[in-house]
Amino acid sequence: MADVARHAGVSAMSVSRALKDPDLVSPAARQRIAAAIDELGYVLDLAAGSLSSKRTGFVAAIIPSLNNSNFSDTARGITDELEGTGLQLLLGSNDYSIEREEELVEAMLRRRPEGIIVTSGSHTKRTRRMLEAAGIPVVETWDVPDAPIDQIVGFSNAEAMALLVRTLAAKGYHKFGYIGGTTERDTRGSQRREGFVSALSRMGLPSGRLISFGVPPISMEQGGQAVVEMLTHWPDTEVVICVSDLSAFGAIMECQRRGMKVPGDIAIAGFGNYEIAECCHPRITSVDVDCYNIGRQAARQLHISIKGEESEEVPSLTLTQYRVIERESA
Amino acid sequence: MADVARHAGVSAMSVSRALKDPDLVSPAARQRIAAAIDELGYVLDLAAGSLSSKRTGFVAAIIPSLNNSNFSDTARGITDELEGTGLQLLLGSNDYSIEREEELVEAMLRRRPEGIIVTSGSHTKRTRRMLEAAGIPVVETWDVPDAPIDQIVGFSNAEAMALLVRTLAAKGYHKFGYIGGTTERDTRGSQRREGFVSALSRMGLPSGRLISFGVPPISMEQGGQAVVEMLTHWPDTEVVICVSDLSAFGAIMECQRRGMKVPGDIAIAGFGNYEIAECCHPRITSVDVDCYNIGRQAARQLHISIKGEESEEVPSLTLTQYRVIERESA
DNA sequence: CTTGTCTATGTTATCGATACCATCAATTCA
DNA sequence: TGAATTGATGGTATCGATAACATAGACAAG
Numbered sequence: 001m002a003d004v005a006r007h008a009g010v011s012a013m014s015v016s017r018a019l020k021d022p023d024l025v026s027p028a029a030r031q032r033i034a035a036a037i038d039e040l041g042y043v044l045d046l047a048a049g050s051l052s053s054k055r056t057g058f059v060a061a062i063i064p065s066l067n068n069s070n071f072s073d074t075a076r077g078i079t080d081e082l083e084g085t086g087l088q089l090l091l092g093s094n095d096y097s098i099e100r101e102e103e104l105v106e107a108m109l110r111r112r113p114e115g116i117i118v119t120s121g122s123h124t125k126r127t128r129r130m131l132e133a134a135g136i137p138v139v140e141t142w143d144v145p146d147a148p149i150d151q152i153v154g155f156s157n158a159e160a161m162a163l164l165v166r167t168l169a170a171k172g173y174h175k176f177g178y179i180g181g182t183t184e185r186d187t188r189g190s191q192r193r194e195g196f197v198s199a200l201s202r203m204g205l206p207s208g209r210l211i212s213f214g215v216p217p218i219s220m221e222q223g224g225q226a227v228v229e230m231l232t233h234w235p236d237t238e239v240v241i242c243v244s245d246l247s248a249f250g251a252i253m254e255c256q257r258r259g260m261k262v263p264g265d266i267a268i269a270g271f272g273n274y275e276i277a278e279c280c281h282p283r284i285t286s287v288d289v290d291c292y293n294i295g296r297q298a299a300r301q302l303h304i305s306i307k308g309e310e311s312e313e314v315p316s317l318t319l320t321q322y323r324v325i326e327r328e329s330a
Numbered sequence: 331m332a333d334v335a336r337h338a339g340v341s342a343m344s345v346s347r348a349l350k351d352p353d354l355v356s357p358a359a360r361q362r363i364a365a366a367i368d369e370l371g372y373v374l375d376l377a378a379g380s381l382s383s384k385r386t387g388f389v390a391a392i393i394p395s396l397n398n399s400n401f402s403d404t405a406r407g408i409t410d411e412l413e414g415t416g417l418q419l420l421l422g423s424n425d426y427s428i429e430r431e432e433e434l435v436e437a438m439l440r441r442r443p444e445g446i447i448v449t450s451g452s453h454t455k456r457t458r459r460m461l462e463a464a465g466i467p468v469v470e471t472w473d474v475p476d477a478p479i480d481q482i483v484g485f486s487n488a489e490a491m492a493l494l495v496r497t498l499a500a501k502g503y504h505k506f507g508y509i510g511g512t513t514e515r516d517t518r519g520s521q522r523r524e525g526f527v528s529a530l531s532r533m534g535l536p537s538g539r540l541i542s543f544g545v546p547p548i549s550m551e552q553g554g555q556a557v558v559e560m561l562t563h564w565p566d567t568e569v570v571i572c573v574s575d576l577s578a579f580g581a582i583m584e585c586q587r588r589g590m591k592v593p594g595d596i597a598i599a600g601f602g603n604y605e606i607a608e609c610c611h612p613r614i615t616s617v618d619v620d621c622y623n624i625g626r627q628a629a630r631q632l633h634i635s636i637k638g639e640e641s642e643e644v645p646s647l648t649l650t651q652y653r654v655i656e657r658e659s660a
Numbered sequence: 661c662t663t664g665t666c667t668a669t670g671t672t673a674t675c676g677a678t679a680c681c682a683t684c685a686a687t688t689c690a
Numbered sequence: 691t692g693a694a695t696t697g698a699t700g701g702t703a704t705c706g707a708t709a710a711c712a713t714a715g716a717c718a719a720g
Contacts, residue, residue, distance in 0.1 A: 253609055
């Protein structure tokens with residue numbers, strides 16, 4: 001920056017101003033500075049800038065998996081909302097592992113984000129402590145934890161699943177099956193399973209047939225294998241609910257491969273309203289959970305908290321919408 | 331850090347050493363320092379560290395889209411390869427826009443990455459200039475550009491597509507259709523289309539029927555719409571190749587919805603060997619392109635270049651493998 | 661003509677860690 | 691036994707920007 005300043009015949013301070021608040025610099029100087037920057041190929045060094053200004057200009061977010069359109073939609077929501085705020089997104093994925101999450105949180109906090117968005121669910125003790133001690137706003141998303149760290153933007157996965165069960169029961173289904181495990185790896189999946197079980201019992205329906213298969217998140221392929229297991233154990237199952245549309249899709253395809261009609265011989269529903277649910281044949285009955293807006297809202301709250309204006313208060317709990325989308329598969 | 335040092339009764343320098351090279355500090359001091367860090371909840375500030383050490387400890391990567399398992403597999407490959415090297419990944423996605431790419435590159439370079447991985451294809455002039463001037467290793471992936479910036483890890487999308495055409499021609503197909511546009515947004519898609527056209531002409535087959543539909547990348551849904559258009563214009567088409575498995579899947583489902591048999595009435599093939607290709611019914615004939623290893627190899631080369639040891643030379647062009655996977659759909 | 665205000669600009673101290681060099685004690689070797 | 695080596699530790703300058711304050715000139719108001 002000193003070089004640029006010399007070239008333009010001004011002080012370094014003016015260069016700094018020209019870059020971050022051009023109005024403070026006279027047009028003539030501004031132009032000379034721009035020319036010098038261009039000639040020297042100068043690129044501002046944010047590390048130095050943030051050391052002195054105490055503002056790093058980015059927020060961190062951690063999602064379970066990149067390769068899952070639900071979560072990448074949330075990431076897109078965050079990015080879009082941050083556009084124009086002067087904040088950038090540092091994105092990490094933890095492959096559904098809370099140990100990996102701990103490493104990521106530490107690595108990110110070392111770079112001093114101004115806020116952080118994590119996917120709700122269980123965290124290691126150390127992760128919690130680090131987040132609480134960081135002194136920055138924290139938003140947990142995608143679920144409603146019992147003991148929140150700071151802010152929450154999410155919905156009850158259990159209730160959303162219960163709504164799906166009620167909707168299907170109203171269509172006359174009686175014998176329910178469920179595909180998807182219980183595990184710390186995928187707390188949202190576990191909550192859905194709990195919601196499934198308790199909804200059936202509340203409604204006085206025969207208790208569900210539960211299949212866990214493979215390590216969550218369950219893939220398409222595993223959805224197919226699981227439905228085979230389901231049909232072997234309980235051939236009279238009328239409707240199978242899967243923890244996500246991806247496994248539901250795998251299950252449907254496997255049934256078709258075996259010559260079974262969906263929903264004629266067996267009905268299958270999913271969760272998440274992925275693109276595939278709308279597009280496959282038969283189209284999959286699912287629960288839409290507004291992933292994109294979870295991201296937008298989380299980022300909006302974070303941004304407000306960071307600006308720290310008294311006038312704007314941020315709710316500690318924001319519930320997002322979900323709804324059942326009935327299609328042909330169930 | 332000064333606080334920690336005081337607590338532990340050592341100098342700041344020893345704390346710094348205890349964190350980055352513990353062997354240089356006596357076990358007793360190390361333990362006192364660890365205790366002090368824990369008690370104070372101290373987290374190292376990398377911004378300050380990298381200002382003084384000139385090492386930021388991260389590399390940047392830009393992919394076209396998060397929500398595409400091909401590219402997120404590449405990102406996973408990068409992350410895995412970087413594990414244990416002391417380098418972190420800063421990931422960005424540009425939604426297939428080269429303007430957005432320019433912004434991202436600038437924002438990332440301001441944070442001084444030690445290397446950068448971009449998805450090959452067209453870049454804005456300014457992006458090129460910035461990358462060339464950055465003085466760090468640059469790896470372009472996923473394609474083989476005519477005028478590389480620095481290193482390349484990729485394959486010829488045109489040749490890969492030509493291989494698919496030849497494979498299908500060998501199975502007796504004659505009248506080929508292609509779904510997927512030409513555009514700067516998705517240069518890899520454009521290359522595939524060129525490969526398709528030139529392969530047909532080289533083999534003396536009737537020239538292909540080309541459909542562009544929507545803005546690339548083409549979604550599942552748009553694949554379905556495009557195949558309808560194809561069948562309206564050229565009802566005698568025998569086999570349709572889609573720019574990716576996602577549009578191929580949409581096309582297959584749409585055909586089934588209309589009561590057509592795939593591959594009985596029409597054959598359909600895709601590209602990319604996404605999970606869905608293996609899992610849907612019928613399974614989709616596709617081209618596997620080893621996305622994960624593109625990421626690993628790119629990160630490996632970057633890491634070697636960054637270490638800068640004389641003994642290890644990095645190839646400026648690394649071609650990755652691809653192969654046609656024949657399944658039921660074509 | 662003086663005082664006050666505003667704009668454009670420069671000077672200095674500082675952010676928090678680390679590179680580099682210096683020091684000192686303990687150990688090894690000739 | 692003295693010199694050389696090794697290991698642990700500390701002091702100081704420094705990385706590159708920016709906050710905070712200072713200054714100088716232009717202009718308006720009284």
